[in-house]
Each structure stands twice: as structure tokens, then as C-alpha cells.
Amino acid sequence: MTPKIEEIPLEKLDLSLLEMRIVNPDWVARIQDSMWLHGQLQPIVVRPHEGVYQVIDGGKRVYAATELMIETLQCYVLDVDIKQAKLLVLSYNRPHQSMEVWEEAMVLQDLLEKHDLNQHSLARLTGYSRSWVSRRLSLISKIDEQVVSEIKMGVINSSQARALIRLPRGNQPEVARVITSWNLPSRLCNALVDAFLSAENKQQQQYILTHPEVVLSESEPEIPYDMDDPRLGRYGNDLIRSIQYVLSTVRHMLSYIHERRFATLKETEKIIITPEIKQVQAHAESLIKAITQLQTHKSVSQNER
Numbered sequence: 001m002t003p004k005i006e007e008i009p010l011e012k013l014d015l016s017l018l019e020m021r022i023v024n025p026d027w028v029a030r031i032q033d034s035m036w037l038h039g040q041l042q043p044i045v046v047r048p049h050e051g052v053y054q055v056i057d058g059g060k061r062v063y064a065a066t067e068l069m070i071e072t073l074q075c076y077v078l079d080v081d082i083k084q085a086k087l088l089v090l091s092y093n094r095p096h097q098s099m100e101v102w103e104e105a106m107v108l109q110d111l112l113e114k115h116d117l118n119q120h121s122l123a124r125l126t127g128y129s130r131s132w133v134s135r136r137l138s139l140i141s142k143i144d145e146q147v148v149s150e151i152k153m154g155v156i157n158s159s160q161a162r163a164l165i166r167l168p169r170g171n172q173p174e175v176a177r178v179i180t181s182w183n184l185p186s187r188l189c190n191a192l193v194d195a196f197l198s199a200e201n202k203q204q205q206q207y208i209l210t211h212p213e214v215v216l217s218e219s220e221p222e223i224p225y226d227m228d229d230p231r232l233g234r235y236g237n238d239l240i241r242s243i244q245y246v247l248s249t250v251r252h253m254l255s256y257i258h259e260r261r262f263a264t265l266k267e268t269e270k271i272i273i274t275p276e277i278k279q280v281q282a283h284a285e286s287l288i289k290a291i292t293q294l295q296t297h298k299s300v301s302q303n304e305r
Helices: 016-020 025-038 059-067 082-093 101-114 119-126 130-142 145-152 158-164 169-182 186-198 202-210 212-218 234-256 259-263 267-303
Strands: 004-009 044-049 052-057 072-077
Touching: 016 052, 016 082, 016 101, 025 059, 044 059, 044 082, 052 059, 052 082, 059 072, 082 101, 082 119, 101 119, 101 130, 101 145, 101 158, 119 130, 145 158, 145 169, 158 169, 158 186, 169 186, 169 202, 169 212, 186 202, 186 212, 202 212
Parallel strands: 044 072
Antiparallel strands: 004 072, 044 052
């Protein structure tokens, strides 16, 4: 049956299916900017449900429309049951790969638990392989429920979650708090988890969570300052050693400087530290100026050849 397009008021749209999706504020903001400039370019997909319309696809457009105070949206209205609607959540997002792995896993888990399906039937109904279904369901089985809630809210991304599932479920929330407060990228998430798993006792684990900057700074690769590059003269080797030293020091410093951590400093501490930060800023500006002049000189020399 060909879906019909209807103009439906926002208050008639039921967002209950979106509980299985991750709310990413950046994505919503991009959709909002687009709708502000161009209006609604594509209808959302809904199904009639208990006097309202349950949104199957287009949740970000609904959130954006709410922010823009748009009263109605164009909708494709499909006459499907709830199980078909959940399967469509997967199929509509498959061509553009717009669903996170965790979103796919949550939809599959919901179908498994609420619709008397097994992995074989899920593979058949979704068109994916059984191994694809199994891998995603195994993610859900390894993750703590509190962490799942933070994944759904977009607080924890997929790379951070993949590091967390290496931990026992009971330890995941406390490590997740450190990861989110420091906004750690994938590599540093894994470094933190490695250190936590290697700890000999609970006291060491607690120290790692209280002072993650120690672990993160130690995760930087050591640089052999005393090794000369045979391709360079004495000045060249001295220069590159100083560059390597600066890089290591900057990485170390950046592991300490973090927005949320800096905000925890007392006012007296900030007064003491701020002049030092200003000196770093001044030297950084001088370094940038010197590098820019060096690059400009190099470019002029090459053009004159």
C-alpha cells in the first residue's frame, strides 16, 4: 500500500519509539539550521497509534521543529503494526548508515524481548546475517544499564562505550564518569581501562579514578631525546630534540588542563596559576609567529627556484 502524506500537528506525534535512539544535540542542531533555512525537505515516517501518530523515522526533525516552534510536519503515514515499525527503524536508516551500533543493538534487543523472536528470525526479518545480529546483541549483554541510559542520551559515544564493555558491569559507571567528565577520545579511554584492569586492588583502582591525569600522561609514548638522526647536523638534531621535548611537555600539560577540571580550582589557586598560564600563552604566540615566518621564508625560497 502506497503511504499517504498528511500534515500532522506536532502535539499529535508520539515519540515513544525514539527511546531506542541516541539523542545527539549536534545532529539536532544541524537539522534545525537546515529547517530554518530551507524548511522541511523530507516528510517524516509515522504510523497511526491510539489516536496519535508514532514516529518511525525523522525524530531529529521533530526535535528541531519543536525548537523552531513549527506547528505541523509533513508525514508519510504507514499502516503497520508495532513489530513492523521497529523493523522499519532499522531499514530506513540502513542505506545512509545513520544509526549508531548501539542504536541497532537496542532495537534488536527490544524485538527479541517483546516480540517472541530469536536471533535466526531477527536475521531473516532484518536482512542481516546472524553474526551481525549476534555481535550487536552481545554488546547489550555486556553493558551496564546505567551506561546504556547515558548512551541513549548521547552522553557516551560508541568508541567510549566499546572501551567500557571490557570492564565488569559493576565497574563501568564509575569509569564512565571519568571518561565523560574528561571527554576522553578512544585511545585514552582504552588507556584508562587498561590501567584500571591492571590495578592490583581497589585502592589502586580508586587512585586511578581520582587522578586519571597520571595514567593519561603516562600513556604518551616516550621519546628518545638522546638519539641523533644521522640525516641531520648538530643544529638540526638540537632543534628536533627541542621540538620533541615541547611536544611531550604540551601533551602532558594538556592532560591536566581540562575545562571541567579547571573549574574545580579554588579562586586562590586560580590567582596563583593564571600568571603562569599567561606566560605560556605569550610564549606560544611567539612560537607561532616564529614558525609562521619560517614557513613563509621556506615558501619564498621554493618559489624563487
